[in-house]
Amino acid sequence: MAEDVKPTRAEELRLKEQIELAESGHSILEKKRDSLIHEFMDLVGEAKDTKGEVADRFSIARKRMKEAKAVEGADRLRSVAMATEQEPDIELESRNIMGVKVPRIESEEVELDLGERGFGLLSGSAALDEVIQAYEDLISAVIEAAEIETALMKLLDEIDSTKRRVNALENRVIPERKDQLDYVSQYLEENEREETFRLKKIKEKGE
Numbered sequence: 001m002a003e004d005v006k007p008t009r010a011e012e013l014r015l016k017e018q019i020e021l022a023e024s025g026h027s028i029l030e031k032k033r034d035s036l037i038h039e040f041m042d043l044v045g046e047a048k049d050t051k052g053e054v055a056d057r058f059s060i061a062r063k064r065m066k067e068a069k070a071v072e073g074a075d076r077l078r079s080v081a082m083a084t085e086q087e088p089d090i091e092l093e094s095r096n097i098m099g100v101k102v103p104r105i106e107s108e109e110v111e112l113d114l115g116e117r118g119f120g121l122l123s124g125s126a127a128l129d130e131v132i133q134a135y136e137d138l139i140s141a142v143i144e145a146a147e148i149e150t151a152l153m154k155l156l157d158e159i160d161s162t163k164r165r166v167n168a169l170e171n172r173v174i175p176e177r178k179d180q181l182d183y184v185s186q187y188l189e190e191n192e193r194e195e196t197f198r199l200k201k202i203k204e205k206g207e
Contacts, residue, residue, distance in 0.1 A: 007187035015181040026169040050145040061134040068131040102151035
């Protein structure tokens with residue numbers, strides 16, 4: 001409340017400095033919020049593209065799986081899948097967007113050489129190669145989509161946090177400090193008027 005502050009010149013100066021600092025911080029946070037929203041919308045566009053890519057590659061992979069089953073049989077496909085022991089080497093790093101650390105997923109090439117797929121070069125059909133290639137492409141798309149989706153969540157959290165800080169400064173901190181400053185300034189002005197009136201009366205009596 002305004003009445004909780006001490007009506008002194010020092011307090012008046014302190015409140016003016018706090019208001020100036022709060023208004024400057026409010027302006028900076030507004031710019032940060034707007035920039036974060038811009039970055040977020042750019043990523044939303046990328047997310048839509050990668051989501052479509054994942055869906056397309058998933059459809060292709062399912063189609064290739066059906067074709068491979070027709071040629072090789074389900075048991076053969078299962079044994080090939082079990083024979084492939086190598087997994088993609090994935091490292092989680094980070095990059096900075098407007099002060100927000102978002103993940104960057106670094107992975108080794110998902111696609112394996114023919115010799116790393118767990119079956120001989122002469123023992124696999126074209127349908128088998130195509131289904132393996134289709135699922136390797138799908139995994140690459142999923143990794144890319146995961147990176148973008150996680151970045152979106154991080155940016156959204158920061159946007160919400162920044163919005164709360166902007167609203168707090170705009171609707172609570174700055175108005176409260178201005179009310180306190182008005183109270184102190186009015187109190188000091190009234191005291192000055194009373195002191196001026198008192199000195200005037202003393203001077204008149206002296207004359």
